[in-house]
Amino acid sequence: MRAGSPASDNEDGAWRVGLLFSATGVTADVETSQLGGTLLAIDEINAAGGVRGRRVEAVAYDPASDPRAFRRLAETLLVEDGVRLIFGCYMSSTRKAVLPIVEAQDGLLFYPTLYEGFEYSRHCVYTGAAPNQNSIQLATYLLRHYGNRFFLIGSDYVYPYESNRIMSDFVVQSRGRVLGEVYVPLGAPDAAFAEVMEKVREAEPDVIFSTVVGTDTARLYAAHHAAGFTSRHLPIASLTTSEAEVALMPRGVAAGHITAAPFFETLGTPAARRFVAAFKKRNGVHRPVTAAAEAAYFQMHLAMQALERTGTDAPEALLAELGAASFEAPQGRVRIEPSNHHAWLRPRIAEIGADGRFHVMWDAGAAVKPDPYCVVQNLDDWPADGRRFALS
Structure with a gap:
């Protein structure tokens, strides 16, 4: 995970995505699980050949459970690091801090956390549970x-x-x-x-x-x-x-x-067992596997499916394709509802x-x-x- 100049749509370099999950602060434990799910998905995608033959590379920061840090680091990712897609946030206060920056810079936030609902942004994909x-x-x-x-x-x-x-x-x-x-x-x-x-x-x-x-x-x-x-x-x-x-x-x-x-570590389905085993192999046998980690995992797969079809990480093009994407997630098959950018969940x-x-x-x-x-x-x-x- 590193910062550097962005890879444009026409370059042969890696597809670079921004990650904002706290490694410190009051919600670090659950956000660390989200980071683990995200990195597992990236590992799987890269092991399968990447996206259009290009690797996915994570540019990650620790916002320390602080909404002001989330906002500042979102701007760093979009303006200085040149990424278009950000995966992250746990508390709604952090999502609300990040969204104005993502909207102003024409980025796209993938938000893998249950939340209170009553929100829509053209620049956000909500993969946690709505009320x-x-x-x-x-x-x-x-x-x-x-x-x-x-x-x-x-x-x-x-x-x-x-x-x-x-x-x-x-x-x-x-x-x-x-x-x-x-x-x-x-x-x-x-x-x-x-x-x-x-x-x-x-x-x-x-x-x-x-x-x-x-x-x-x-x-x-x-x-x-x-x-x-x-x-x-x-x-x-x-x-x-x-x-x-x-x-x-x-x-x-x-x-x-x-x-x-929608998900618990103890689910007995084959997809859930495979996910839990892979998560613990990558992140440590004692690392808890949470619903927020599962959402972080499947949203990366959905996003990269859309990127594979479009060949561009431009948000509007990805949004058009996300409505047609589905994924056999550990909880069961999931997809994004085109009318409101939220996920169908079980x-x-x-x-x-x-x-x-x-x-x-x-x-x-x-x-x-x-x-x-x-x-x-x-x-x-x-x-x-x-x-x-x-x-x-």
Whole structure:
């Protein structure tokens, strides 16, 4: 991975792509998994002969989980390094910091992270789950199995606020109640989470919905455990707790808690097993394999498929081809919806076992069309078998 002069469409040099994943900071663990998935895809593409006989070369920087650094380094990639395609960002605050630069410089951002929806940019391809591919399924599952009294806890930035707003809407639709909503600064100390647990104790909810991210996730679950709560009587359900965050927790602390995502490391399909084995061979046997890593992996393959067909990394040409691309991803076949640049993904809900691994409890059975604005869905539209919107 190096910087240098860009290879134009007519040169014989490498296709150069920009990577912005944090190796340091509060979300480094999950972003490191995204980087690992991205580099694995690049390795596979190059081993198969590259794109039109040219290697794919990564120009990578560490933005340290800081939106200002993401913005600055995106400009460096597009202006100084001359790349047109950027793969990266985890927190929505970092995506929102990068997008104005990408739009101004006529670049294209591939964003491999679940997010709050309600956004469209001609210069962004969204390959993480939109709310209709995780939030609505999780809300339905929790209301049916645990009760309708929710307490919301989030990190203090844009995604948790917006995700909690969406979850609140779903809960209220089902005549449920949100008994409390608390936000904790990124990097907050253990004492801050202990205080939150006292508020939870006073509220007496049926379930906690967490949008806490990064290393703070381990503090939240530890505080829940230390307060004497159990997952049997008060589970934490989350969209942002992945294998990377569970790996930061002592054994048993996460057991019984719940996550919704399109991919888990424990999926037993041949494609998933091959991906996990290759990921760990490349990045280390103890490296967690997350849904964000899987999205980072398949989005690179989709992008390079489009590049193979167009012969140019010009964003408009790639976008025209991405709508026709599909890929047999570890989660199942994925593709990009041309109308909104979001990926068709397969929702799943899993519970963390005593072994610290996710065990799938519910599976939609097919990919779900992305509806980032939640225009048509409400809880009554999603039956138990998930077939109503499980479109293939």
